[in-house]
Amino acid sequence: AQSVAQPEDQVNVAEGNPLTVKCTYSVSGNPYLFWYVQYPNRGLQFLLKYITGDNLVKGSYGFEAEFNKSQTSFHLKKPSALVSDSALYFCAVRDPGTYKYIFGTGTRLKVLA
Amino acid sequence: DAGVTQSPTHLIKTRGQQVTLRCSPISGHKSVSWYQQVLGQGPQFIFQYYEKEERGRGNFPDRFSARQFPNYSSELNVNALLLGDSALYLCASTDVGQGAGNTIYFGEGSWLTVV
Numbered sequence: 001a002q003s004v005a006q007p008e009d010q011v012n013v014a015e016g017n018p019l020t021v022k023c024t025y026s027v028s029g030n031p032y033l034f035w036y037v038q039y040p041n042r043g044l045q046f047l048l049k050y051i052t053g054d055n056l057v058k059g060s061y062g063f064e065a066e067f068n069k070s071q072t073s074f075h076l077k078k079p080s081a082l083v084s085d086s087a088l089y090f091c092a093v094r095d096p097g098t099y100k101y102i103f104g105t106g107t108r109l110k111v112l113a
Numbered sequence: 114d115a116g117v118t119q120s121p122t123h124l125i126k127t128r129g130q131q132v133t134l135r136c137s138p139i140s141g142h143k144s145v146s147w148y149q150q151v152l153g154q155g156p157q158f159i160f161q162y163y164e165k166e167e168r169g170r171g172n173f174p175d176r177f178s179a180r181q182f183p184n185y186s187s188e189l190n191v192n193a194l195l196l197g198d199s200a201l202y203l204c205a206s207t208d209v210g211q212g213a214g215n216t217i218y219f220g221e222g223s224w225l226t227v228v
Contacts, residue, residue, distance in 0.1 A: 034216070043117075043203055043219040044156070090155050094215075098169050099146060099207070101217060103155030 002027045004091045006104035013081045014112050021076040021107045023091030032094040033074040034101070035065055037087045044090060050074060061085070081111045115140070117220035119204050125226045126194050134189045134223045138206030144168075145187040146217060147179055148203040156203055162187055163209060194227045201225075 003026045013019045025031055032051055036044040048059025055067045065076045076089060091104040118137045126132050138145050144163040148156035161169035162181035176192045185206075191198055201224055205217040 036219075041224075043221040046216050046218060049216055092155075099144060099161045099163070099209075099215070099217075100158045100169050100171070101146075101148075101156075102158070103148075105155050 002095045002102050004093050004104040006091055006107045008107050010108045012110045015083055016080050019078050019081040021089050023074045025072050025093050027093050029096045034092040035076050036090045039087050083111045083113050086111045117204055117206050117218055119220040119223050123224045130194050131192045134202050136187045136204030138185050142206035142208050143185050144207045144209050146205045147189045150201040196227050199227045
């Protein structure tokens with residue numbers, strides 16, 4: 001079965017420091033991977049996706065993600081964190097052959113001033 | 114352009130009642146899907162509709178049903194509400210014409226509380 005795992009419930013980082021939010025996946029065939037962000041009491045906002053091509057994907061708000069096939073990972077990164085980046089981040093994979101998206105349990109990012 | 118719009122934003126229902134949630138996709142998007150997000154968890158897939166036909170269903174009981182209209186808007190119905198149905202219900206739309214790597218775009222959700 002297709003799945004994603006976000007091993008960290010919460011990540012704390014100081015403002016201005018680089019941040020990484022981890023995601024690993026298990027999928028048969030080519031993975032289609034996504035990152036979404038959710039602010040309190042809001043819906044999910046799309047950040048970026050990997051479909052094919054360059055392993056480093058750039059997205060919204062300065063975020064990027066690195067696809068690593070050998071480690072089945074798709075970690076979200078940002079070179080310099082902002083307090084406003086504090087939110088809940090979800091990794092997702094599209095179930096091949098369907099339009100079903102499978103989400104991880106989420107990682108709460110807290111950027112400290 | 115407007116994003117995905119959902120209504121109502123908040124509602125409170127009593128156990129055993131029925132609820133209907135509504136969704137309008139992004140203009141030009143023909144596919145709508147519904148997700149349930151329980152507090153502290155990631156969204157769980159409920160349904161996907163494309164061109165008014167159900168194209169996918171998640172592991173939810175038959176109390177959950179949905180439909181898509183000719184204008185591509187959609188309704189999610191939940192009958193015989195249980196306390197465990199309390200959640201944020203998210204609608205997402207996508208342009209299937211973009212191919213396999215479609216991005217789904219979410220609305221702000223409908224908060225359902227069952228008491």
